[in-house]
Amino acid sequence: VPLTAEQKAAIVERTGSRRGVPRDTQRKRREEIAKIRAAAAEAVPELMNDPLWITGTVLYWGEGAKTQSMLAMVNTDPRVLSLFIDWVRHFHDPAAKFVLSLHLHQDNDEKAAKTHWVDTLGLSDPEFYKTYRKAPGTGHRNNRHLHGVCRVLMRRSADAWHRTMAWIDALHQAIDPGAGNS
Numbered sequence: 001v002p003l004t005a006e007q008k009a010a011i012v013e014r015t016g017s018r019r020g021v022p023r024d025t026q027r028k029r030r031e032e033i034a035k036i037r038a039a040a041a042e043a044v045p046e047l048m049n050d051p052l053w054i055t056g057t058v059l060y061w062g063e064g065a066k067t068q069s070m071l072a073m074v075n076t077d078p079r080v081l082s083l084f085i086d087w088v089r090h091f092h093d094p095a096a097k098f099v100l101s102l103h104l105h106q107d108n109d110e111k112a113a114k115t116h117w118v119d120t121l122g123l124s125d126p127e128f129y130k131t132y133r134k135a136p137g138t139g140h141r142n143n144r145h146l147h148g149v150c151r152v153l154m155r156r157s158a159d160a161w162h163r164t165m166a167w168i169d170a171l172h173q174a175i176d177p178g179a180g181n182s
Helices: 005-015 027-047 051-063 078-091 110-121 158-175
Strands: 072-075 098-105 132-134 149-154
Touching: 027 158, 051 072, 051 078, 051 158, 072 078, 078 110, 078 149, 098 110, 110 149
Parallel strands: 098 132
Antiparallel strands: 072 149, 098 149
């Protein structure tokens, strides 16, 4: 809960120290994020001429993870995930490392699924997070994919995620100038 200047002064006066006065430990990070987003938005007019940037940004807008500060995409189509990896390496970090995780049904072969995704995506020795298995008999999501659903996550991607969200906002504004950011 943010305190007013008067409340902070009252604590200092009452206790004789700043003990009990909350410190803003995230101020510098918020300033960094604001700079990342501003620079990303400024770059959009030039980036809009690149078909890979447009395709990847719109793909991420529709299919990418947006609730946590990490660049990730979940899909069953290896072409979509390969495009995501290429887009990340081209516009964010050529040396980007990726972590995979799988969502499988009980009868899917986990080892075969991991081999499939590593081979199909062309990633050299990626790390896998825990595989999630759908409990049998729930009666929903019966569309069974032989190799499951794969999530590709860029490691250390908070800055790239903020840049991407700014790109999406700026692209949306360019497409519909009256819409504002959402």
